[in-house]
């Protein structure tokens with residue numbers, strides 16, 4: 001935790017004085033779930049390159065993103081921090097540190113997430129059906145409020161004036177991702193209590209401090225783990241989800257568009273894809289399949305669920321009513337059967353939502369390779385931890401984002417082509433390069449279809465009991481969630497009409 005500053009080639013980098021000696025301040029913010037905001041404050045003060053710990057540097061520039069995440073295709077290797085996410089003791093695509101091993105795994109499964117596969121009818125119909133179930137939940141909540149986030153306990157509470165119904169978005173994301181992974185064995189947590197239990201188990205994670213400690217000090221963690229448990233600082237346990245995934249991953253007859261179908265054919269070496277050398281060479285077993293699909297299942301719930309939750313919250317604010325109206329006008333002016341990805345204002349709303357509230361706003365750490373590298377004008381020795389965080393990449397560069405980077409304004413994605421292109425190049429919600437989000441097209445389809453189904457039927461406004469602080473960003477291990485662990489909205493049918501589901 002304490003370092004000698006004299007020998008470090010990083011001493012000339014901008015940053016607070018204490019970062020030359022210690023990483024304690026950074027770790028304090030990690031444990032308090034405020035790392036992302038702390039680093040952003042340092043960028044605002046010191047500029048796009050800032051030293052955040054003796055051996056760690058954060059970049060908030062296009063040059064930083066290009067070099068760290070895109071050089072040579074997929075950028076630098078991941079840091080050992082990703083070991084925290086290993087599943088069943090196996091390395092998945094996400095937790096593979098080395099880029100060559102990663103590329104091999106990615107080649108065998110990326111096609112299941114290609115846009116062409118996502119927008120095929122059997123895959124897309126599943127999303128549309130599930131969005132219809134969320135609309136039903138909205139209808140059921142009329143006269144009361146709907147909590148779009150998940151509560152620790154889902155016991156519904158009522159008073160005589162007000163009913164609070166629970167949830168739609170994380171269940172929606174869970175049902176959609178399991179459809180894409182396992183159909184016909186996907187979950188139906190929007191209607192089925194047992195499935196909903198599993199969804200909540202994997203979504204509601206309070207193991208941040210426990211996992212940070214186990215990473216930074218395994219010995220101390222081991223020594224005090226029993227005391228920590230009594231204080232409620234617990235490891236993550238997901239027995240229901242494990243059972244579901246281990247059983248489902250063994251099915252050999254999942255639909256052709258699913259990831260499970262692809263992995264099973266690789267396991268049995270009977271892939272039909274032409275010239276499929278990678279799958280013939282790949283050595284995976286049944287536990288690798290279970291680990292990979294569990295990873296994708298978890299990656300697809302909080303991300304899409306939280307991104308939608310923050311975006312719908314913002315759209316519901318009086319300051320954003322104008323955007324809600326424009327969105328509705330667009331949705332109602334196009335034929336209902338027009339593809340969800342042909343609607344420019346909907347696209348702008350989603351892009352702006354992901355810019356302002358990226359579900360993974362925090363640093364994605366990578367390691368400077370052998371021989372060291374010069375990034376954004378600074379030489380960094382091999383082994384230095386470097387990263388960018390979407391929260392800052394989406395705000396610091398005022399030339400790209402304009403004078404109002406903190407303001408939600410979908411129009412910025414419809415401005416002059418050159419500006420829009422520049423912004424798209426900086427957009428980092430799904431990261432960038434060969435290790436960027438493989439589920440991006442699926443996530444965008446889920447978000448756009450849900451927003452289309454909801455905002456062509458309802459106006460949304462915040463419940464009076466909600467406070468701004470409830471929706472402040474609170475870091476988790478990799479994603480962020482609303483600090484108040486709730487997001488209560490009211491749904492009002494457009495023009496007071498009866499809602500057709």
Ligand code: HEM
Pocket residue numbers: 093094095106177295296297299300301303304307358359360364428429430431434435436437438439440442443
């Ligand atoms: C709005 C929704 C989503 C956002 C904002 C998002 C964001 C990201 C980001 C930033 C990364 C890079 C992480 C890193 O480098 O540490 C990532 C990776 C990944 N995402 Fe997503 N994601 C979303 C939805 C999904 C969905 C629906 C899936 C479904 C499978 C998914 C699966 C993955 C996987 C497997 C990786 C690892 C990719 C690799 O290492 O090659 N994500 N995502």
